[in-house]
């Protein structure tokens with residue numbers, strides 16, 4: 001069966017150039033980069049190159065790059081590392097109600113440890129109000145952690161003035177840029193970020209690779225201890241193949257950013273206009289400020305999970321929410337906090353296009369989806385079982 005992948009926000013396939021870069025580090029170049037001898041120096045040099053490439057992609061210096069195992073670890077380390085380090089002087093954290101669970105759940109855990117957390121509300125488009133942020137920040141605020149591009153709605157955070165608000169009280173600023181990096185320009189200096197997370201497998205790099213940018217001079221309490229790696233900020237023998245692969249992915253993402261963005265936007269917009277022809281469809285997120293590859297739509301009166309299963313049977317892979325909650329068949333916290341009604345929540349689907357998506361695939365998807373929705377409508381009407389209207 002022909003298979004169509006429209007779930008690039010969940011993960012991306014490895015770029016062939018990335019695989020090529022990684023191969024020697026599985027075989028001949030196996031040294032531990034912490035070793036002083038030739039084998040170690042060889043892999044240490046590869047780490048240096050990856051650090052340069054990762055730093056260049058986001059406008060950071062090499063000593064500001066910490067290699068991690070992915071976006072989750074980077075976010076966990078940013079939140080817990082800063083909070084625990086500053087606990088005695090600053091015990092307040094500000095975040096949003098639409099964060100990825102690697103930030104959100106970490107905040108919930110920190111609350112249990114005695115921290116105060118403000119979860120900023122968002123509009124129907126998924127945007128925070130700067131006024132709310134200004135009201136929330138105070139002299140005890142250790143960290144403001146914001147999702148730069150939302151993994152479910154695709155909404156890009158309006159970062160204007162956020163840095164100034166943070167600076168006024170000396171709060172540090174962290175961005176979860178996992179869904180932004182590689183899709184839109186991301187520069188830590190322009191953002192005024194003190195910390196920023198991104199992940200290798202979302203940018204055609206390997207799974208199990210990630211970066212936490214930590215601005216020079218900012219200290220955090222590490223999670224892993226027992227080694228000197230990453231200047232004691234992230235102990236443990238480096239995953240050299242993954243890091244070299246991610247470095248290459250960063251280089252390619254930077255080179256192809258413009259072209260990639262245009263390619264995705266063209267296909268996403270084609271998908272959007274096709275889907276909008278299906279009666280009652282609602283597009284979620286901020287249409288003016290959205291990452292170019294993401295489309296979140298609600299089909300009120302239908303179950304998104306049913307639609308996703310039927311699309312899968314037709315060979316089309318989409319998601320009902322964030323990847324981590326797939327299969328759990330529960331309402332999305334992110335969409336709920338954006339104010340969607342129960343019918344809109346239950347009927348939501350996320351489509352995310354990428355490098356290998358074609359126009360033909362988009363047209364086929366629209367055709368199949370229209371057929372599935374229309375079949376559900378007529379069965380529901382006949383048997384009177386589409387009872388979601390009451391919700």
Ligand SMILES: Cc1ncc(COP(=O)(O)O)c(C=O)c1O
Nearest residue numbers: 070071072100151176178179199
């Ligand atoms: C916005 C966001 N943050 C963090 C993560 C976690 O990244 P990883 O899968 O590399 O742990 C994801 C993954 O979906 C994400 O979309």
